[in-house]
Amino acid sequence: MIAPRTIRSLKRGLSRNALAKVGIAIVVVVLFVAIFAPFVAPDRPGTQNLNESRQPPIGFEKATTQEVPVKENGSVVFEDGQIVTENRTVYENSSWDHPLGTDGNGRDILSRLIYGARVSLLVGFFGTGLAMLVGVTVGLTAGYYRGKVDDVLMRSADVMLAFPSIVLAIALIGVLQDALEQSIPDPFVQTGVAPAFRSALGLPTGMPESTTLPGTIIVVVALVNWVWFARVARGEALSLREESYVKAARALGANDASIMFRHVLPNAITPILVLGTIQIAAIILLESALSFLGFSSANISWGFDIALGRQYQSTAWWISAMPGLAIVITVIGLNLVGDWLRDALDPGIEGEGGV
Amino acid sequence: MSHAGHRDDLLRVEDLTTRFYTEEGQVNAVESVSFDVRDNEILGIVGESGSGKSVTALSAIDLVDSPGKITGGEVWLRDAELAGEFRGDKPEAVDGDFVDLRQLPTGVRRALRGPKFSMIFQDPMSSFNPSLTVGEQIAEAVEVQRRASANPRSTRSRTQGYGLGKLLVDSVVPGRKYTSDESHERAIELLDQVGIPDPVERADEYPHQFSGGMLQRAMVAQALAGEPDVLFADEPTTALDVTIQAQILDLLRDIQQEQGMSVVLITHDLGVIARMCDRVGVMYAGEVVERGSLEAVFDDPTHPYTQGLLGSIPDVDDPAPRLEPIEGNVPNLLDSEMPDRCYFADRCPKAMEACLEHPEERAVEGDRRHTARCVLADDEYDPERALDESQFEGGDGE
Numbered sequence: 001m002i003a004p005r006t007i008r009s010l011k012r013g014l015s016r017n018a019l020a021k022v023g024i025a026i027v028v029v030v031l032f033v034a035i036f037a038p039f040v041a042p043d044r045p046g047t048q049n050l051n052e053s054r055q056p057p058i059g060f061e062k063a064t065t066q067e068v069p070v071k072e073n074g075s076v077v078f079e080d081g082q083i084v085t086e087n088r089t090v091y092e093n094s095s096w097d098h099p100l101g102t103d104g105n106g107r108d109i110l111s112r113l114i115y116g117a118r119v120s121l122l123v124g125f126f127g128t129g130l131a132m133l134v135g136v137t138v139g140l141t142a143g144y145y146r147g148k149v150d151d152v153l154m155r156s157a158d159v160m161l162a163f164p165s166i167v168l169a170i171a172l173i174g175v176l177q178d179a180l181e182q183s184i185p186d187p188f189v190q191t192g193v194a195p196a197f198r199s200a201l202g203l204p205t206g207m208p209e210s211t212t213l214p215g216t217i218i219v220v221v222a223l224v225n226w227v228w229f230a231r232v233a234r235g236e237a238l239s240l241r242e243e244s245y246v247k248a249a250r251a252l253g254a255n256d257a258s259i260m261f262r263h264v265l266p267n268a269i270t271p272i273l274v275l276g277t278i279q280i281a282a283i284i285l286l287e288s289a290l291s292f293l294g295f296s297s298a299n300i301s302w303g304f305d306i307a308l309g310r311q312y313q314s315t316a317w318w319i320s321a322m323p324g325l326a327i328v329i330t331v332i333g334l335n336l337v338g339d340w341l342r343d344a345l346d347p348g349i350e351g352e353g354g355v
Numbered sequence: 356m357s358h359a360g361h362r363d364d365l366l367r368v369e370d371l372t373t374r375f376y377t378e379e380g381q382v383n384a385v386e387s388v389s390f391d392v393r394d395n396e397i398l399g400i401v402g403e404s405g406s407g408k409s410v411t412a413l414s415a416i417d418l419v420d421s422p423g424k425i426t427g428g429e430v431w432l433r434d435a436e437l438a439g440e441f442r443g444d445k446p447e448a449v450d451g452d453f454v455d456l457r458q459l460p461t462g463v464r465r466a467l468r469g470p471k472f473s474m475i476f477q478d479p480m481s482s483f484n485p486s487l488t489v490g491e492q493i494a495e496a497v498e499v500q501r502r503a504s505a506n507p508r509s510t511r512s513r514t515q516g517y518g519l520g521k522l523l524v525d526s527v528v529p530g531r532k533y534t535s536d537e538s539h540e541r542a543i544e545l546l547d548q549v550g551i552p553d554p555v556e557r558a559d560e561y562p563h564q565f566s567g568g569m570l571q572r573a574m575v576a577q578a579l580a581g582e583p584d585v586l587f588a589d590e591p592t593t594a595l596d597v598t599i600q601a602q603i604l605d606l607l608r609d610i611q612q613e614q615g616m617s618v619v620l621i622t623h624d625l626g627v628i629a630r631m632c633d634r635v636g637v638m639y640a641g642e643v644v645e646r647g648s649l650e651a652v653f654d655d656p657t658h659p660y661t662q663g664l665l666g667s668i669p670d671v672d673d674p675a676p677r678l679e680p681i682e683g684n685v686p687n688l689l690d691s692e693m694p695d696r697c698y699f700a701d702r703c704p705k706a707m708e709a710c711l712e713h714p715e716e717r718a719v720e721g722d723r724r725h726t727a728r729c730v731l732a733d734d735e736y737d738p739e740r741a742l743d744e745s746q747f748e749g750g751d752g753e
C-alpha cells in the first residue's frame with residue numbers, strides 16, 4: 001500500500017525540514033516514556049508525602065524572608081496586645097529526587113507527567129483511531145453513493161459540528177457515565193520486570209499495577225471529532241469515484257464495497273493520515289480540557305494535574321505549569337509531524353509520472 | 356422487438372435514451388439510439404467529441420452514473436441460459452434466446468459485467484489504480500469472476516468469503532493479499548497473451564512504471580479476465596502516439612479473432628474505423644444518424660453529416676488542396692435548446708423543408724441493413740425545396 005515513491009518523498013521532506021525532526025523526536029520521546037513509565041518514572045506517581053509538598057523544580061529554589069510569630073514554650077508571645085514577630089529566612093528547597101518539584105500533596109510531578117502521558121496518548125491514539133474508523137466509513141459511503149445517502153450522512157455530521165465540542169462531550173459523558181472505563185494491568189509491573197529493575201537501581205518501588213483506560217473519554221472524543229474525517233474522506237471519495245480506474249473496476253463487475261475499500265480508500269489514505277496526526281493533538285487537548293473540568297475518571301492525567309495546581313497558582317506555579325508544558329510540547333510535536341507528512345505527501349510537490 | 360433481427364445478433368440495443376440532469380438543465384446525451392452487435396465482429400461507433408459515443412457504451416452496460424439516468428430503451432442480449440431463467444418470472448423480458456437487460460434486477464446486470472461485457476477506456480494512465488500493482492489489479496478482475504462462478508446463484512457471491520472486515524484489512528494492511536495465487540497466475544498468463552514481455556516481473560510493478568502502450572495492453576488483459584462476449588473499447592488509442600496506436604489496434608483485432616468475441620470500437624478517428632470495423636454507426640448530437648456495413652456507409656454515405664465527415668479527411672491520392680469542413684459546431688445537447696427539427700439541419704448543406712420535422716431512422720433504399728436518420732434515405736435532394744435561413748424560427752438557442 002505504501003509505495004516506494006511515498007517513502008522517498010517522506011525522506012526528502014525530512015531532510016529539508018529540521019522542524020520535522022524536532023517533532024519526530026518529541027513524539028518518539030513521549031511515546032517511549034509513556035510505554036516504559038514504570039522504568040523511567042523517578043517516583044511513585046500516586047504516593048503522597050506531605051513533608052515534601054510544594055517543592056519547586058530544580059533551578060527555582062529560593063530563600064525568602066517571612067515574618068513569623070516568635071514562640072516561647074510553644075505559644076505565641078504578646079506585647080501590648082500584639083503578637084511579637086521576627087523576620088526569618090525560609091528556604092524553598094528543590095531536590096534531585098523531584099526534578100520538576102512536587103504538588104500540593106508532595107507527589108513527584110515528573111512521575112505524574114510520565115504516567116499522565118499514558119492516559120493522554122491512549123486517548124489520543126485510540127480516540128483518533130475510532131474517530132477515523134467512523135468518519136472514514138461515513139465519509140466514503142457518502143462520497144461514493146452521493147445523492148440522498150450523502151445528504152443524510154453529511155447533514156447529520158453538520159449537526160454534530162454545530163455543537164461546541166466541549167459541551168457536546170460533556171453531554172455525551174453524562175449519557176455514557178463511566179460505563180466504558182477499563183483498567184489495563186501494567187505488564188512490566190505484573191511480570192515483576194519493572195520492580196526488579198527499580199530495586200536494582202535503588203529507586204522507590206511500588207509502582208501502580210494498572211493504568212486507567214478512560215473508555216468513555218475515548219468514545220466521546222471520537223464521537224465529537226469523527227466529523228473532520230468524514231468531511232475529508234467524502235471529499236476524496238467524491239473526486240476518486242470519477243477516476244477511470246473506479247469505472248474500470250465497475251465495468252469488470254467489482255461490487256461497491258470492494259471498490260470503496262480497494263480503489264477509493266488506499267488513494268485517499270494520505271490526507272486522512274495527515275489529518276489523523278493533527279487530530280491526535282486536538283484530541284489530547286480535548287482530553288486535557290475534560291480532565292481539567294473533572295469529567296475524566298483518570299486520576300493521573302495532565303489536565304487533571306493542572307486543575308490540582310490551580311489553588312496553588314500564587315505560591316507554587318509549577319504544579320499547573322509542568323503538565324501544561326507537557327501538553328504544549330506534545331501537541332507541538334504532533335503538529336510538526338503532521339505538517340511534515342502533509343508537505344511530503346502533497347501531490348503538488350511530486351507529480352504523477354512515468355519512468 | 357420491432358424490427359427483424361439478424362440471426363447472428365448478439366446484442367440488440369433499441370431506442371436507448373440517456374439523460375443527464377445537470378444544473379444547467381436536462382442534457383439529452385443519448386437520444387433513442389439503436390444498434391446491434393453480431394457475433395465475432397467489430398462494430399465501430401464514430402462521431403465528434405460530445406456526440407454521445409461514450410455514454411452510449413456506458414448506457415449499454417448500465418454504468419451510467421448520477422446525474423445521468425437511462426430513461427428508456429431496451430438492451431437485448433442473446434443468452435439462452437439467462438432467458439430460460441427469466442422466462443417464467445418475467446416473460447416480457449424474454450424473447451426467444453434474448454433477454455432485455457433493462458428489465459432485469461440490478462444484481463443480475465452487475466453479474467453480467469465481466470463474463471458478458473467488458474470495457475477498456477481512453478486513458479490507460481488513469482485507468483489503473485496507482486496504489487496497486489498492475490498484476491494485482493488484473494488478478495482482482497479474475498478473482499471477481501472466479502468467486503462469481505463459484506457461486507452463480509447468489510448475488511452476494513462477489514464478496515463470497517469476504518466479510519467487510521476481511522476486505523478492509525486485506526485492502527489496507529500492507530502485505531495482505533486480496534487475490535488468490537491462482538488468480539495471480541492467470542493474470543500473468545493474460546499479460547503474456549497481450550504481448551507484455553517478462554510478464555512475471557511486470558505483474559509486480561506499479562502503473563507508473565509502465566509506458567502508456569504497455570498499460571493499454573495491460574488494460575486489454577484486464578478486460579479479458581472475464582472472457583467477455585462483447586468488449587467495448589472507448590477510444591482505446593486516443594491517448595497513445597501513432598506507432599503504439601497501430602500496435603494496440605492490431606492487438607485488439609488479434610484478440611478478437613482468437614477469442615471469437617465481438618468488439619464495439621468507439622472512436623472519432625475514421626481511419627481507425629476503416630481499418631478495423633466490419634460495420635459502423637455514425638453518431639451526431641446523441642443520435643445514431645447512419646449505420647450499416649463499413650462499405651455501405653463509407654462508400655455510399657447517405658446522411659449529409661457522414662458525407663461531411665468523410666469529406667473532411669485529407670486524401671493522399673486526391674490532389675485537391677482544400678478540405679471541406681462542416682460549418683458550425685455540434686449542438687450542446689441541452690434539452691431546452693434542442694430544436695424539433697433535424698438536429699443537423701442548420702449545418703446541413705442539403706437541408707430541405709421536410710427537415711423541419713425530426714426524421715425517423717429509415718432504411719436506405721436498396722439496403723435493408725443500411726439505415727439513416729435523414730429524409731435523404733428515401734428521397735433525393737431537391738434545391739427547389741431547400742430550407743433557407745429565415746425558416747429557422749426560434750428554439751435553436753442562438
